[in-house]
Amino acid sequence: MAPVTLRGATRYYAGQERPAVDALDLEVADGEFLVLVGPSGCGKSTTLRMVAGLEGVDEGTIGIGDRDVTNLAPKNRDIAMVFQNYALYPHLTVRQNIGFHLKIRREPKALIAERIAEAAQLLGLTEQLDRKPAQLSGGQRQRVAMGRAIVRRPQVFLLDEPLSNLDAKLRVQTRTQIAALQREFAVTTIYVTHDQVEAMTMGDRVAVMNDGLLQQCATPPEIFARPVNLFVASFIGSPAINLLPATVADGTARAPGFELRLTRTQAASLTGADVVVGLRPEAWTVAEPGAGIDATIEVVEELGSDQYIYCSTGDGEPVVADAPPGVPAADTGLPRPLTVRTQGMAPYTRGQRVGLRPHEPAAHLFDAATGLRLED
Amino acid sequence: MAAETTARDATRRRPPRRPKPPPGSRRYGPVRIVGMLVIWLFTAFNLLLLYWLVAASFKTPIEIFRDPFGLPVHWFALGDPLRNYQYAWNEAGFGHAFLVTVVLVAAASVSVVAVGAPAAYALSRLGVRGHGPLTNFFAIGMGVPFQTVIIPLFVAFSKINLTDSLIGLYLLYVALSLPFTVFLLTGFFRSLPAELEEQAAIDGASPTRTFATVMLPLAQGGLVTALIINAIGLWNETLLAIVFLNENDKFTLARALFTFYGAAQYQSEYGGLIAGVAIVVLPMLVMYVLLARRIIGGLTLGAGK
Numbered sequence A: 001m002a003p004v005t006l007r008g009a010t011r012y013y014a015g016q017e018r019p020a021v022d023a024l025d026l027e028v029a030d031g032e033f034l035v036l037v038g039p040s041g042c043g044k045s046t047t048l049r050m051v052a053g054l055e056g057v058d059e060g061t062i063g064i065g066d067r068d069v070t071n072l073a074p075k076n077r078d079i080a081m082v083f084q085n086y087a088l089y090p091h092l093t094v095r096q097n098i099g100f101h102l103k104i105r106r107e108p109k110a111l112i113a114e115r116i117a118e119a120a121q122l123l124g125l126t127e128q129l130d131r132k133p134a135q136l137s138g139g140q141r142q143r144v145a146m147g148r149a150i151v152r153r154p155q156v157f158l159l160d161e162p163l164s165n166l167d168a169k170l171r172v173q174t175r176t177q178i179a180a181l182q183r184e185f186a187v188t189t190i191y192v193t194h195d196q197v198e199a200m201t202m203g204d205r206v207a208v209m210n211d212g213l214l215q216q217c218a219t220p221p222e223i224f225a226r227p228v229n230l231f232v233a234s235f236i237g238s239p240a241i242n243l244l245p246a247t248v249a250d251g252t253a254r255a256p257g258f259e260l261r262l263t264r265t266q267a268a269s270l271t272g273a274d275v276v277v278g279l280r281p282e283a284w285t286v287a288e289p290g291a292g293i294d295a296t297i298e299v300v301e302e303l304g305s306d307q308y309i310y311c312s313t314g315d316g317e318p319v320v321a322d323a324p325p326g327v328p329a330a331d332t333g334l335p336r337p338l339t340v341r342t343q344g345m346a347p348y349t350r351g352q353r354v355g356l357r358p359h360e361p362a363a364h365l366f367d368a369a370t371g372l373r374l375e376d
Numbered sequence B: 001m002a003a004e005t006t007a008r009d010a011t012r013r014r015p016p017r018r019p020k021p022p023p024g025s026r027r028y029g030p031v032r033i034v035g036m037l038v039i040w041l042f043t044a045f046n047l048l049l050l051y052w053l054v055a056a057s058f059k060t061p062i063e064i065f066r067d068p069f070g071l072p073v074h075w076f077a078l079g080d081p082l083r084n085y086q087y088a089w090n091e092a093g094f095g096h097a098f099l100v101t102v103v104l105v106a107a108a109s110v111s112v113v114a115v116g117a118p119a120a121y122a123l124s125r126l127g128v129r130g131h132g133p134l135t136n137f138f139a140i141g142m143g144v145p146f147q148t149v150i151i152p153l154f155v156a157f158s159k160i161n162l163t164d165s166l167i168g169l170y171l172l173y174v175a176l177s178l179p180f181t182v183f184l185l186t187g188f189f190r191s192l193p194a195e196l197e198e199q200a201a202i203d204g205a206s207p208t209r210t211f212a213t214v215m216l217p218l219a220q221g222g223l224v225t226a227l228i229i230n231a232i233g234l235w236n237e238t239l240l241a242i243v244f245l246n247e248n249d250k251f252t253l254a255r256a257l258f259t260f261y262g263a264a265q266y267q268s269e270y271g272g273l274i275a276g277v278a279i280v281v282l283p284m285l286v287m288y289v290l291l292a293r294r295i296i297g298g299l300t301l302g303a304g305k
Helices: A044-052 A094-104 A109-123 A136-151 A169-183 A196-202 A220-225 A229-235 A266-267 B002-012 B032-056 B061-066 B083-091 B094-123 B132-145 B146-159 B167-192 B194-205 B207-219 B220-235 B239-244 B253-267 B270-300
Strands: A004-011 A021-028 A035-037 A059-064 A079-082 A156-160 A187-191 A205-210 A214-217 A243-248 A252-255 A256-263 A274-279 A284-287 A293-302 A304-312 A336-343 A353-358 A364-367
Touching: A004 A044, A021 A044, A021 A059, A035 A169, A035 A196, A035 A364, A044 A059, A044 A079, A044 A156, A044 A293, A059 A364, A079 A136, A079 B194, A094 A109, A109 A136, A109 B194, A136 A169, A169 A196, A169 A243, A187 A196, A196 A214, A196 A220, A196 A256, A196 B167, A205 A220, A205 A229, A214 A220, A214 A229, A229 A243, A229 A364, A229 B220, A252 A274, A256 B132, A274 B146, A304 A353, A353 B032, A353 B239, B032 B270, B083 B094, B094 B132, B094 B167, B094 B207, B094 B220, B094 B270, B132 B167, B146 B167, B146 B239, B167 B194, B167 B220, B194 B207, B220 B270, B239 B253
Parallel strands: A035 A187, A035 A205, A079 A156, A156 A187
Antiparallel strands: A004 A021, A004 A059, A205 A214, A243 A252, A243 A274, A252 A256, A274 A364, A284 A353, A293 A304, A293 A353, A304 A336
16 A cells, blocks of 8 residues: 655657657555546556556656656556456466466465455355356456456556446446445555546546646546636536636626626636636526527437436527637537536427526636636 | 237247348359359369279279279278278388378477467567568568579588488478468467556566466467468478488388389389378378368458457
């Protein structure tokens, strides 16, 4: 058990101008569960592989406990890793897979047997110990991979999208199981995922990455409540936050249908006249047409407990700001409907005209020029 | 009532003998008919040849020429059906040659794979400096017909006293089989997932140990394929054996057959000659039939990824 420290860790891939991971500073406390999240290609897996020692570190250092492990081989780092496809040795039985590391370390046979039995018991694999990976279900394979990590009693667990090969139901179950195991062993854990639900539910802290840069590292509530920039705001939260362009004059941001007063601090830190107002789907009240923003319901998604209505605004103008810096390409420039959460089983229908009133205290304000949050 | 109907339907339902082809596909299109015809003609021709070979190996020369496709009678009638085989095995020295060939081919094929597998692993997985050009260098080796280098090889080998020597022939076999083997196994190792090596590295296994305990067992199919293909190729190899071997007691089967052919013509010992051919051909044929699935599986693995 030890903290993990990355200082200015940078990784270039051959033939690429931009580093895959750029001067990453990150500290994972002893026993902490840190989730690295971001879109594909954001550098999260590379970061994990650098900690594991499977990738070189071009600049900066990586420390585990008080050791500098930057140039240490993976086997000397005292880490265990679970790969996305589990990387179980197909020709070995579950027992041999779990005990492989201990055998290489030449631990006494009795100890190996004891540790394997213990892990198998914990993960419900006792019946499967003599089977080969090919004879196991996806969930069982995942648990074997976990078992292989557990028996080592390492200082750090590294998990690379370990749930992405499971079906939706099993994923939810295993998610809870992994989080519980981590709490039980209190081993420092770095967990990579692109699934923000996993990130928000499992981690003590969440580190959001994009384009090789760390965007924000904070607790899940903090990330959700105070995203530091447009990227984090639009990446975290499902359905995604609504981003509305507005112009500031006399200390008030104005967009068609609503106004928002900037605080003194916000006005002071603004670099231009344009802001982006972020309003999550739950920050709206649906009213009669004419109140707030005029909108037409395009799609109604009924989830039972909640309902999401996707609305276009009256004049068909794009609601979303044009390519604010740092927002994923998929979110830029295109007219996107306003997403509003309403009560489940609400009687809205497609084509209905409504008025949407934003709940102003829930609004996030971003500088349109820099993409950064305007703190209130 | 409804449940009853369902139960009755279930007993009556039978799966079709042949699942229905996708709509629009023609079971007897012109391409298919021509293709089937060619394949069956080819198969029939080869089966006929095989029958002729096996039948003739039990016949007298007169039977062979008078009744080429009939069943052998004479030696069976005399109560000595294996006479031709005994003749070939004892008189023509096939017994000794068989032993020599088995040992030589086994040693050479095993050596080729033993040398080729680590080479292929290093070239495909270890990121060795210049692995691309080196792999191509091996591949070029496949493009050089060995017939063209026989004379320089013979001159070189005679200088170091390795002509008329089984050791010399063994070295030649290993060297000449390496390009194909390395090429085959490089593709094979490349198809194995990289995560397994990374996992092994995290587990603390050295590269050598990773190769021996993780990658080799996984490449088993490829290794067996390489072994069998080399064994078949070397078993049938004739030209090098003719050029490099002089003494009867060092002859391989193919070489012995060549000598026997010369002698048997004058003695009209065609039955024995064909029995000799059968001794050369049949073991590899049987081996191939037994292991065909494995060979084809091994050759196409990694091709469709």
